[in-house]
Amino acid sequence: MSTSTARDELYDLADEASEQVPQHSSVKDDVREAIQDYALEQQRAQEEAEANERQRQIQLRQQAEKEELQASSQAVVSALKEEMEKDQDFAKLVKSNDLPASLVENIAEVADADEAGLIVRELAGNEEFQESLKRAKTVMGQKRIIGKIRKEVLTGGSRKPSIPKMMEKSVPQYNPNNSYSTYDEDYYSDVAMRHGI
Known part of the structure; x- marks a missing residue:
């Protein structure tokens, strides 16, 4: 084999190698794109599943x-x-x-x-x-x-019993300091009898 032929073969190999470099990078790009597409597809599927679950919950609540x-x-x-x-x-x-x-x-x-x-x-x-x-x-x-x-x-009936209007001023306010002599337990019934209630 002559020197020129060997050199030509080396050049040919170098050309082939340089042609193959872009192919390797394009393969990487394809893989990267495929991974991204898969991730997007998974995300879309998850969002769709979540939306369906929300819709199902709304329908269940509305039905209830x-x-x-x-x-x-x-x-x-x-x-x-x-x-x-x-x-x-x-x-x-x-x-x-x-x-x-x-x-x-x-x-x-x-x-x-x-x-x-x-x-x-x-x-x-x-x-x-x-x-x-x-x-x-x-x-x-x-x-x-x-x-x-x-x-x-x-x-169970939150209204308080009302005191008749005519008795409102007559009824004493209870004071715990009052002695028995000034606070008569029968006062209410006495007032009621006087007013004919």
């Missing part, structure tokens, strides 16, 4: 709320029918004010099934609440009254 509202509505309807059959005046109030639909809806929104029946019974048995309901011109007014009734039902 719907079932709870239906149960409360049924309790209200049942209690209304029962009270309207027992009390004709209450039945007239409900019918004359076109209340059944809005009452059912408004009570069911603020009370569960157990409370709903109690609220209707309290409303039927309390003329003060009935008068307030007659005066209520808006849905918000009705809801406020229903809220008061619910509070009354849940606290």
Whole structure:
């Protein structure tokens, strides 16, 4: 083999090597791109799975709320029918004010099934609440009254017994420092008898 031929072969090998260098770097780029694409695909899949899970939770919550509202509505309807059959005046109030639909809806929104029946019974048995309901011109007014009734039902009657107006000034304020002689236990009954109560 001549020197020139050997040199030519070396040049040819060098050319091949230089041609192969870009190929190696392009392979690296391809691998890098493939890794990035895979990571993006995984991220997209995870985001989609999270979005699906959120949607599922929302649907479950909405379904539970719907079932709870239906149960409360049924309790209200049942209690209304029962009270309207027992009390004709209450039945007239409900019918004359076109209340059944809005009452059912408004009570069911603020009370569960157990409370709903109690609220209707309290409303039927309390003329003060009935008068307030007659005066209520808006849905918000009705809801406020229903809220008061619910509070009354849940606290077992939070109103304090009131002292008759004519006795307010006559009733002494209790003072623990009063002696027995100045604070008579029978004072209230004496005042009541004097006023004919």
